[in-house]
Amino acid sequence: MDKIIVNPYEVEGDIDYKKLVKEFGLEEITPETLKRIEKHTGKLHFMLTRRIFLAGRDLKWLFDEYEKGNKFFLYTGCGPSGPIHLGHLMAWYFTKWLQDAFDVELYFQFTDDEKYLYKDLSYEEIQKWLHENMLDVIAVGFDPKKTHFIINTKHAGLLYPEAIKVAKKITFSTIKSSFGFTDSNNIGSIFYTSMQTVPSFLPSILKKKKIPCLIPHAVDQDPHFRLTRDILPKLGHYKPASIQCSFLPPLTGRNGKMSSTESVKGILASDNPNEVKKKINKYAFSGGKDTVEEHRKHGGDTEVDVPFQYLRYMFEEDDKKLKEIEDKYKSGKMMTGELKAYTIQRINEFLEVHQKRRKDADKKLNSFMLKY
Amino acid sequence: MDKIIVNPYEVEGDIDYKKLVKEFGLEEITPETLKRIEKHTGKLHFMLTRRIFLAGRDLKWLFDEYEKGNKFFLYTGCGPSGPIHLGHLMAWYFTKWLQDAFDVELYFQFTDDEKYLYKDLSYEEIQKWLHENMLDVIAVGFDPKKTHFIINTKHAGLLYPEAIKVAKKITFSTIKSSFGFTDSNNIGSIFYTSMQTVPSFLPSILKKKKIPCLIPHAVDQDPHFRLTRDILPKLGHYKPASIQCSFLPPLTGRNGKMSSTESVKGILASDNPNEVKKKINKYAFSGGKDTVEEHRKHGGDTEVDVPFQYLRYMFEEDDKKLKEIEDKYKSGKMMTGELKAYTIQRINEFLEVHQKRRKDADKKLNSFMLKY
Structure with a gap:
């Protein structure tokens, strides 16, 4: 296996998820856990049965609590520094399924401070992407009554006093080994992980009782939440549980993850049918043979x-239907062109609905903001 | 000279201020600057003529702006981790004089985050001291119409979005050399200086015009504001000017600074007349000879x-009167007992007035809070 790097600030290489799960100390999602989810939701989401969401932490504990009547809340987020791509949408649509299936609250964090501190973008550019990205999150269809947006800069009055309680327990040595930072990192980026920790216990503070937290996220965010899990018990909070997905591959193939800054790598939530068609036909890596x-x-x-x-x-x-396609393609009955055409059609059907909902999103924005 | 250490987190040794001014690159307050202050205020404060406030930065520029009609605001602060002692009061009463003499706004920052991050005290203990310390600041007699309290945790919604703009321009290397930090420092303490920077330009943001800032402070805070002065022009703000004082000596003699945690070292704002008498008589280092x-x-x-x-x-x-006492003491006409008795009387007169004002302070608290 080539060298792989997976942390919130770098994802490189052809990722061997089996190995990653072991290295990170994650738990694969067991058949028992899947059965329990099915028992409560009626039906398993295909991202679970297909092992797109492949691992997690403390899921057994989470469902033990759930079955005792101690319902969890969901926490996930978005770092606003560019347009939304299919990789983002994948995790969010799954999160929406979780919200509906378990009828739970969702705290959605926009880490505009993080992106400002890590990217070569101005504060105003980040704020522009923040607004754009919020519209895409709303377009996913989350229930505004049960979904609460936390914007790190706007909700800093709520987050910062809690973040320093976390920060007091983390040394720079720990940050260095968790994220590969050096003395040249800016001091905001060094502090930042404390801000990302807060939503995992904020609802417990707001509601004055301990509520379990489930974080659906891609595996690259695990280093943040590993730290979170180390610290939270010391502050009298539950460790958050997590359910983690592999990366939707970039157009170019399985290495790394989809990106919104390199157009050859990603399909954007805003792409029109022709753009999708062009990107799939032109850039999507094919497993087909060279000649018919x-x-x-x-x-x-x-x-x-x-x-x-x-x-x-x-x-x-x-x-x-998927199995049918797989069989036909593997056996040579289906050609690359046909597979691509079908994929283009399905992506465009999906994006049409998403983009339509996005048109109405702006006027719903206020109803999504966490009030306190 | 013994080794001296002067930074916000450590003050040790018998401080040679001449040398310190040179080492820090401060400007001594010139006779021209004193004349300009006298011209505008009518009378010079004795802490200026006696060189208790001995140095500063950019005072010439500040008064140039003032004379052009660009009035400055004052910014100073307090780290709440214990009771207030005379060393704190000294700088604050001088700040009050500045406020009255120049008729200017004062932004007073309470760095409860800093003290929480640096001290082995709980969040609740810090909040208790915050409340106590605010009462002492109010007791100084600041004009509530022109004085605005900023509490770092309470006003984080206002401070944090600006602090990250500062933080993005400071690496951990810089922090290491400014404050002597190591990899074992917690990540909140590493970020903290960004929060202390914000009030030096916050009024300019709130009022949407560039307003010069004058920071009265003790020399140990200079490393913070040296950083501030490096960064602010990069963000389109003025560098803050400063006027800096030497330390009121601890009871034990000239080494270090007064402290509220070691009772043999400091007289507290809350001490009663007997406590003051006892401390001066028992602990105050005397320059008198061994025998009558x-x-x-x-x-x-x-x-x-x-x-x-x-x-x-x-x-x-x-x-x-001071010169008279000096002459009598130096010539042997005044004995140590007499000098101590007079000092006790003067301190107690001062504290009586302060403590009386402090009794009414709690009900004024809300009128001092920065509204935004």
């Missing part, structure tokens, strides 16, 4: 085929 | 005599 003859004879490789993976990760909910 | 005969013959040393220094720093405003 060879393909007919040997079939394609769905493991590395990006359009097929997009169907598997997000756009083909129907397991039977 | 020797003292009558050779006289006392006012330079090292703590009671005399207290009169000079704070409690004997009348220059003529």
